[in-house]
Amino acid sequence: MSPQRKRLVEIMDTTLRDGEQTSGVSFTAGEKLTVAQLLLEELGVNRIEIASARVSKGELDAVKRITDWASNKGYLDRVEVLTFVDNGVSLDWMKDAGAKVQNLLTKGSMNHLTHQLRQTPQEHFSLIAENLKTAVSKGITSNIYLEDWSNGMRNSREYVFEFLDFLSTQSVSKILLPDTLGVLTPDETFRYLKEMLERYPDQHFDFHGHNDYDLGVANALEAVRAGVHGLHLTVNGMGERAGNAPLASVIAVLNDFEPSVKTDVKEKALFKVSQLVATFSGFHIPVNKPVVGANVFTQTAGIHADGDAKNNLYYNDLLPERFGRKRAYALGKTSGKANIAKNLSALGITLSDEDLKKVTAQVIALGDKKQKVTLDDLPYIISDVLGESSYEQHVKVTSYVLTHSKGLKPSTTVSLQIGNEVHEEIASGDGQYDAFINAVRKIYKKKQLELPRLIDYLVMIPPGSNSDALCETTITWKHNEREFTTRGLDVDQTVSAIKATEKMLNQITT
Numbered sequence: 001m002s003p004q005r006k007r008l009v010e011i012m013d014t015t016l017r018d019g020e021q022t023s024g025v026s027f028t029a030g031e032k033l034t035v036a037q038l039l040l041e042e043l044g045v046n047r048i049e050i051a052s053a054r055v056s057k058g059e060l061d062a063v064k065r066i067t068d069w070a071s072n073k074g075y076l077d078r079v080e081v082l083t084f085v086d087n088g089v090s091l092d093w094m095k096d097a098g099a100k101v102q103n104l105l106t107k108g109s110m111n112h113l114t115h116q117l118r119q120t121p122q123e124h125f126s127l128i129a130e131n132l133k134t135a136v137s138k139g140i141t142s143n144i145y146l147e148d149w150s151n152g153m154r155n156s157r158e159y160v161f162e163f164l165d166f167l168s169t170q171s172v173s174k175i176l177l178p179d180t181l182g183v184l185t186p187d188e189t190f191r192y193l194k195e196m197l198e199r200y201p202d203q204h205f206d207f208h209g210h211n212d213y214d215l216g217v218a219n220a221l222e223a224v225r226a227g228v229h230g231l232h233l234t235v236n237g238m239g240e241r242a243g244n245a246p247l248a249s250v251i252a253v254l255n256d257f258e259p260s261v262k263t264d265v266k267e268k269a270l271f272k273v274s275q276l277v278a279t280f281s282g283f284h285i286p287v288n289k290p291v292v293g294a295n296v297f298t299q300t301a302g303i304h305a306d307g308d309a310k311n312n313l314y315y316n317d318l319l320p321e322r323f324g325r326k327r328a329y330a331l332g333k334t335s336g337k338a339n340i341a342k343n344l345s346a347l348g349i350t351l352s353d354e355d356l357k358k359v360t361a362q363v364i365a366l367g368d369k370k371q372k373v374t375l376d377d378l379p380y381i382i383s384d385v386l387g388e389s390s391y392e393q394h395v396k397v398t399s400y401v402l403t404h405s406k407g408l409k410p411s412t413t414v415s416l417q418i419g420n421e422v423h424e425e426i427a428s429g430d431g432q433y434d435a436f437i438n439a440v441r442k443i444y445k446k447k448q449l450e451l452p453r454l455i456d457y458l459v460m461i462p463p464g465s466n467s468d469a470l471c472e473t474t475i476t477w478k479h480n481e482r483e484f485t486t487r488g489l490d491v492d493q494t495v496s497a498i499k500a501t502e503k504m505l506n507q508i509t510t
Contacts, residue, residue, distance in 0.1 A: 006262040009254065010230035012206065013039050013247060014049040015277060017082055019238030022283055029062035031280040035235075036066045038273050040075055044264045045247075049103060049232070052082040053090035060097055067098035076100050080143065085127050088134050101141045103176060104131060108146025108163070110156035121159060125166045132170050143174040145208075150179040153192040164200055174204045174230070179219065182212030182242060189219040193226035206230035209245040211237060216245030221253050224261055235277040236285055236292065248274060248291035248323070256317050268324045291323060381489065394419060395505040397498060402432045414439040418447070418509065433497045440501065452479035452508060459493055473497040477504055 016032050019025070027035065032050065039045050051063045063081065070076045076099075083090035083102040094102060106128055107113040113124055128144075135142045144167060146152065152160045167175060177196070179189070189207070196205055207223035209216045209232070220231050237246030248270040254261060274292040278285050287293050362381050401413040409428040412435035416423050425442040429435035437454070444451050456476035473496040476485045484507065488499030 004260065006260060009224055009228070009261050009263050010046040010206070011247075011251075011263050011265055012047040012049060012080070012230055012232045013043075013045045013234065014208075014232050014244065015039070015234040015236075015238055015247075016048060016050040017052060018049065018232075018240070018244055019234040019236075019277075019281075021240040022238045022243065022281070023240075025238065025281045025283055027062075027280055029058065029065055032062045033065045033069060035273075035277060035280065036079070037069065038269075038276065039235075040070075040078060041073075042266070043269045043273050044266045046230070046264055047078045047080055047101075049080045049082060051097075053084065053093040053097075053102075054086075060093065063097040063099060067100075071098065077141070082145070083131075085124075085131055088131065091131070091134055091138055091140060094140060095138055100139065101143065101173075102135060103143045103145055104128070105145045105147055106163075108149035108160060108177070108180075109152030110159045111151060112148045113159070121162055125163070128166075129170060132172065136171055141173050142171065143176055143206075144172050145176045145178060147178060148180045149177045150184045150188075150192070151181065154188075161199070164196070164203070168200065168203065174206055176206045176208055176232070178208035178232075179210055182210030182216070184209075184215070184219055186215060186218045186222040190222040190226045193223050193228050197227045204229045206232055208232035210239065211242045211245060214242070216243075217249045217253055220245045220250045221258065224254060224258055236274055236281075236283060236289070238277070238281065238283055246289075252291050252318060252322075267322045271323045291318070393506055394509045395502065397502045398422065400436065400498065402436070402494060404432055410435045412436040412439050414443070416440060416443050416505075418443075423447075432494045436494070436498055437501065440505070449509075452477035452504060455483070456485075457497070459496075471496045473500050475500045475504065479508055 016027065016035060020027060036048055036050060039048050050066055051059050067076060067079060070079045078101075079099060080101040080103050081094055081097070081099045083094065083104050085104065085106060091102065094100075107117060107124060110121075113119055113121065117124065119127075132142050146160070146163065149160065164175070177193070184192070189209075193205065193207060196203075205228050207220065207228045207230070209219045209223070216237065220233070223231065231250065232244070233247040233250050234244040235247050237243040237249075247265075251263060251265045251267060251270065254263060255267065271292055274285065277283075285292055359381055396417045397414065398417050399415040402410070403412070404410045409430070410432045411426060411428040412432060413426045414424065414436060416425075423443040423446070425439040427435050427438035427442055429438045437451075441451050454475060455478050456474075458474045460472055460474075471490060471493045473488045473493065474485055475487075475497065476483060484504075486500045486503040486507065488496040488501070488503065490496040490499060
């Protein structure tokens with residue numbers, strides 16, 4: 001028995017039109033062209049809606065650049081423009097822009113028709129018919145948006161069906177059904193579209209979902225299950241108010257939960273296109289946004305990393321490799337040894353169980369300070385922990401108070417344990433660390449001991465680290481003609497220097 005043939009669902013991306021209605025977002029002509037190229041060639045969407053007619057000269061120039069490119073590549077019939085019932089003005093604009101497909105905005109509910117246009121259905125239909133006739137004469141293909149269709153189905157069904165009866169007599173390629181205000185539930189989406197498809201089986205219907213109740217993905221899935229022919233989506237869910245149904249999430253959901261259909265979208269390109277659009281638009285992607293968010297393939301809890309190592313207990317079908325990404329294991333206060341081991345493996349480092357415990361404890365301690373620790377930080381933590389193991393601790397900085405006030409020299413109170421004795425001193429200095437070392441020098445002078453001379457002091461963060469978790473202070477000392485260095489690691493620069501100094505004290509004290 002041959003496998004069931006999958007039904008193709010067309011994907012129209014409307015990032016460059018509806019997505020640009022996101023507050024504060026405006027693409028340049030060059031950015032629009034680049035995104036259009038990526039959407040059609042890299043990502044493989046079937047169609048793109050790139051602009052609204054008559055918006056501005058800049059918009060006209062951008063559309064011209066896209067249509068010139070699309071014409072040379074044979075994609076012109078896949079490039080669409082939103083137009084209006086305006087006595088042919090939009091059609092003339094399209095002609096100047098070189099576009100061949102209009103998405104004509106009409107009224108899909110009596111509420112919009114009556115209160116916005118103040119027209120009867122017959123008046124509206126007559127004007128639409130004139131537009132469609134003119135479009136044919138100009139060689140323009142027409143699709144029809146039924147604006148506020150979702151509320152039309154709820155409150156004025158007779159009008160919606162009267163409108164569809166009329167459109168069935170016209171030269172229309174596709175009928176586009178928007179949930180303009182994002183008010184539909186998944187159940188309503190399925191029922192309304194099922195009724196439309198059964199009543200008009202020869203028509204091509206697209207569903208255009210908004211995300212005001214965070215139901216955009218669920219409604220897109222139900223639209224497909226009802227049999228809709230196409231979906232309108234945007235990269236990163238961009239769009240007015242709460243945005244549109246997000247492209248990446250919908251594609252992943254269809255691929256995993258609706259085996260009877262397929263799309264032409266290439267999953268592996270979703271993430272990089274998402275990143276580029278985010279850069280061009282300045283529209284920040286939430287770190288927990290499914291599929292494309294920074295954290296969605298990052299395990300934080302140690303128990304999850306442990307489960308992944310034991311037959312992938314915490315994996316699902318959303319494998320990061322599908323989208324050109326990799327799974328990561330975050331380092332923080334919930335990290336366990338399994339998390340650390342996963343990251344060490346990525347660095348090609350193997351530690352003993354004892355050292356692994358120490359590194360884990362250090363990472364957790366940093367996490368308790370609400371700091372993010374990255375893979376780039378880990379070698380520094382390892383170096384710090386293993387460095388502490390190289391000497392026996394005779395001297396311990398048990399406590400200190402660092403003060404810094406405007407108009408007064410910084411001062412420090414230090415409590416230092418040397419062997420079984422505890423010593424305390426107060427000193428001031430040119431900075432907090434200088435005050436600290438002066439207090440330590442007082443303690444050692446009382447014991448008739450001399451401190452090494454500080455000859456170099458270097459502060460840095462781990463190269464490539466994108467967090468503020470760690471600061472490494474390296475101090476070079478000279479003691480009895482011998483030079484040596486010690487390092488300290490902490491989230492605070494002064495504290496990291498104090499830790500480096502404590503290591504120095506242990507190396508000179510026996």
